[in-house]
Amino acid sequence: MKELVDYKVSLKEIGDAVEVFPFHLDDEFFSKMQNDEVSKGDVSAEVAVKRLSEESFELKFSAKGNVVIQCNRCLGDMLQPISVEETILVKFGKEFSENEADDSVIVPEDEGTIDVGWFVFEFIVLGIPITHIHPKGECDEETYNKLKQVMVLKEDESSDEDFEEFSGNREKPIDSRWSELEKLKNKLN
Numbered sequence: 001m002k003e004l005v006d007y008k009v010s011l012k013e014i015g016d017a018v019e020v021f022p023f024h025l026d027d028e029f030f031s032k033m034q035n036d037e038v039s040k041g042d043v044s045a046e047v048a049v050k051r052l053s054e055e056s057f058e059l060k061f062s063a064k065g066n067v068v069i070q071c072n073r074c075l076g077d078m079l080q081p082i083s084v085e086e087t088i089l090v091k092f093g094k095e096f097s098e099n100e101a102d103d104s105v106i107v108p109e110d111e112g113t114i115d116v117g118w119f120v121f122e123f124i125v126l127g128i129p130i131t132h133i134h135p136k137g138e139c140d141e142e143t144y145n146k147l148k149q150v151m152v153l154k155e156d157e158s159s160d161e162d163f164e165e166f167s168g169n170r171e172k173p174i175d176s177r178w179s180e181l182e183k184l185k186n187k188l189n
Contacts, residue, residue: 006023006117007023007115007116007117007118007120008113008114008115008116008117009021009047009049009113009114009116010112010113011049011057011090011092011107011112011113011114012112012113014049014051014057015051016051018048018049018050019048019049020046020047020048020049021046021047021048021049021116022044022045022046023044023045023046023047023116023117023120024043024044024045025041025042025043025044025045025063025065025120025121025124026041026042027040027041027042029041029117029121030067030121033121035121035125037069037070037125037128038067038068038069038121038124038125038128039068039069039070039077040067040068040077041065041066041067041068041082041124042065042066043063043064043065043066043067043082043124044063044064044065045061045062045063045064045065045120046061046062046063047059047060047061047116047120048060048062052089055091055092055109056089056090056091056092057089057090057091058087058088058089058090059087059088059089059090059114059116059119060085060086060087061084061085061086061087061088061116061119061120061123062084062085063082063083063084063120063123063124063127064082064083064084065081065082066079066080066081066082067079067080067082067124067128068080069128069132070132071132071133071134071139071140072131072132072133073133073134073139073143073147074134074139074140074143074147075140075143076134076139076140076143078132078133078134078138080128080129080132082124082127082128083127084123084124084126084127086103086119086123087103088103088104088105088119089102089103089104089105090104090105090106090107090114091104091105091106091107092106092107092108092109092112093106093107093108093109094106094108094109095108096108
């Protein structure tokens with residue numbers, strides 16, 4: 001990851017009033033992150049910085065927009081809406097460190113700056129749903145058709161909304177040996 005000079009905030013210059021730093025995150029920003037999950041985006045973000053004491057600050061992050069990620073089903077690019085709001089506590093110290101337990105960060109007092117770009121990016125990535133699939137009919141057609149040919153569903157999966165259309169679309173006939181085994185299974189039940 002490259003250093004994000006445009007996203008550094010000087011904490012030493014923060015007064016008693018809350019200061020808001022707006023940012024526009026575009027494709028160039030996401031390419032600098034060198035992350036495979038998010039390749040592009042168009043996100044409006046802002047960081048509101050509030051001085052709590054001489055050595056501590058509250059940073060409220062908000063980001064809203066769209067990012068381009070890979071569909072889990074067809075592996076094609078898809079647009080994912082993002083809306084994120086997070087808060088971290090920043091304190092001055094001797095060297096940089098993060099404490100995930102209490103969402104706090106220590107920045108070197110002699111530098112007095114924090115790179116908020118990386119934090120905004122992390123919050124965006126954490127805001128992406130675990131499963132991201134195109135709406136029905138928007139997957140890459142060639143990949144989708146190949147998937148349908150090799151898809152095997154269990155009986156309880158046929159009601160899954162995402163794969164419902166696969167269950168009734170079997171073109172290959174069932175091997176007669178499996179049919180006979182199915183009959184035996186039904187007799188036993």
